[in-house]
Amino acid sequence: MSNNERDRTTDDTAPISYDATTHGKEILTPAASDVPQINGATVFGVRPGKPVFYRIASSGQKPITYDAEGLPPGMSVDRSTGWITGRAPETPGDHEIILHAANSKGAASRTLTLKTGNTVCLTPPMGWNSWYVQSEGVSEQAIRDMAGAMEEKGLDQFGWTYINIDDCWMGERDPETKAIQANSKFSDMKALSEFVNSKGFKLGIYSTTWMSTFAGFIGGTGPNPEGDYRQYYLPQNEILNPSQFFGRHPSSTKRGIAQVGPCWFIDKDAAQFADWGIDYVKYDWVEGKLIVSENGDYARDKNSGANKTEAVTSRFFNDFRSLDRDIVISLSPCTPPEEDELTSKYCNLWRLTGDIKSEWAHLTRPFSDELTARYPRTRPGLFGDLDMLQIGPLGKPNRAEKVFVPSPLTPAEQYFQVTLWCILTQPLLLSCNISTMDAFDLNLVKNSEVVAVNQDPLVKQGYRIENSTGNYEIWAKDLFDGSKALAFFNVSDRDRTLTISSDKLGKKGKVRDLWRQKDIGVLNGTMTVQVNAHGTAFFKVIGS
Structure with missing residues (x-):
């Protein structure tokens, strides 16, 4: 423990000074425990009387056994796969369900609120899309391979749900x-959907x-x-x-x-x-x-x-x-x-921008006056869409791509995009070659605390606290448990030291670094953070 960390544990009024800079492809996310931890959304919407299709997402050493208490009549859980299926109640209302996941190392429980009503997709969808990686080369075998890779890499354990076929599948x-029927590269769409489900995901189409x-x-x-x-x-x-x-x-x-x-x-x-079993459409x-x-x-x-x-x-x-x-x-x-x-x-979801590119200018355009004026429409079941994440091995659209290269974004810029998309309550859609994602790439998408901000059931939009155009942005987001997410973005070309006060944030309390998953002190005054050029720092402030 450093001296300033030791001082903060005994003096809650001491200013926080924190170095959040990263170095190259530094992996910030700690390895997940072998003990089960239930991740993903804590709320799920379904229309009255419609089929329920929800999977318990849990990290931890496999095999994991699943269970659910308080399921409405007509619903059941598959204890080996974690899929909850059946029919929703005919009457609108909320149902509190206790989810369980257990293995040889321990057990975890968490409450899921099943909301029966007219609104579905209550939190931003998370998944993968074929456009930037397969495009004209998309095929049944390619989708099967991607589903297998997503399961093998453990993305299903952190709430990643959809595998979406974009353009180029039609016959x-x-x-x-x-x-419409599929072209010759797809032999059986219903069987493909069932295969994707067997890997823990849902199939989408364009x-x-x-x-x-x-x-x-x-x-x-x-x-x-x-x-x-x-x-x-x-x-x-x-x-x-x-x-x-x-x-x-x-x-x-x-x-x-x-x-x-x-x-x-x-x-x-x-x-x-x-009839094929599609759960997501992009039009x-x-x-x-x-x-x-x-x-x-x-x-x-x-x-x-x-x-x-x-x-x-x-x-x-x-x-x-x-x-x-x-x-x-x-x-x-x-x-x-x-x-x-x-x-x-x-x-x-509806698109607010044109197709995204893996360029720095596309990461900073969400701070424009036009876009920030449109974000407040966000609410459960409705999300203005800034397009896909530009991380992991990418291809080129409008061709049958077979060569994938690392994202042109710097490591700091990749942390920047994931953080920004989470605090802006954005859909999280990958479009990379999952099978060749490296440890750095996976650390960007398997951080349960970062994803939890995106999936927070309050579904509030992030909002600007302070900015200096071309230099920095400081944003916050109100969370369901009464805490606030706090993000610093350095949009300049040099490292910066940024400061926020508890008064300006409107919150005092324990500060947790979400990427590193560690507590760094108590905010009851000022907090000064060192941030990389084109970089970010992401926190949760818990308290009064």
Whole structure:
């Protein structure tokens, strides 16, 4: 124990001075104990009478035996897998369930609140998406391999839940049902979903309300009632991947089919997804036609009804909510601020920004005035989405990638993004090659105390305490147990010393370093923290 640590244990009024700097790929997260610890969300939403599908996430030495006390009638727990299944009560209300996990080293218990009502996805979804790592190369075998890797790396033990197939999986429509079917790289979607479940995860999928996806595959609407798109197909010798009929982006935009078509098949697709066992959908959605912009990307055609209309958006939403299955709904691409009120009524997540890149400028844009004004809409079941985490081995979108390179972000910047996404109550979606994640990468995603801030059941949005544009940001977040999360962000190019007072924070109490999982003193005055350039420090203040 250092002298200043010893002094703080006897004098609660002594200022805290703390060095939170990191050095290269320094691993801050302590190794998880062999004794069970139940992690992840402590609250789960389900609509009355709908199927319940919740897994107890516990770290600790395997094998682990699971149990649950207080389950409503019609629900049960699989003691070997931790899956809680059955039907929710028909009457809205809260049900307190005591979860248990035990192994040869010990046991753990924790309360789960099952909320039966109209809101699902009560805390930000956590999982993985194929876009930045597989893109055009996505296949059934690739998803099976990823599910196996996520289980082998232990991500299921810390609340990581969804394995989401992004664009490039579609084939053609079934001639009888008109529902979209998978292309030749997927042999059995229902069996794939069951396999993903057996590894401790849920399966998600992507589509669009347009006739063509961004990547050139068949979308959720069509040009005719038969679901026949052949008039828009490229010549066979120009089709790069199985069923990529319309060509790689921006081909479909140039061909005028990146827009909602005259014939609606989304209700049929939704029913097909439910039958396959899908629990999460991501939909690209802009009501109106896309055109190629001056920079070669896409833009809305202002002459074709660029604004979303409530009638069409609600139709899409109700197609999914009419199912006998709760499916998380994520809307993309980004929407302007003036559409937030409409968009947020018909989804669980909606994109606030364009696609993220693993560049420093993309990590600091969440501090912009436009975005900070939009965050307060966050509440249980609704999250403005800043896009995916740029950590771990990454590929390149819009190709069948097989080469993965470490994130271009520095280690300090990777801590920065995870911390910022947690205090901003963001969806946590990886899009990296899980099987080659190293110890540093895993330390970023397997810190139970950091993840707990993101998954806190109060679901409050983080808020700015103090900032100096281009230099630093200090943010806080109110937590369910009465404590506060406190994050320092150094957005400058040099190391900085940052200070906060208990008066400015509005909180006194014990201070815990969340990344290092250790107590550092008592805040009852000032706290001064040394932070790397492009780095962060993340704390929890517990007390009055």
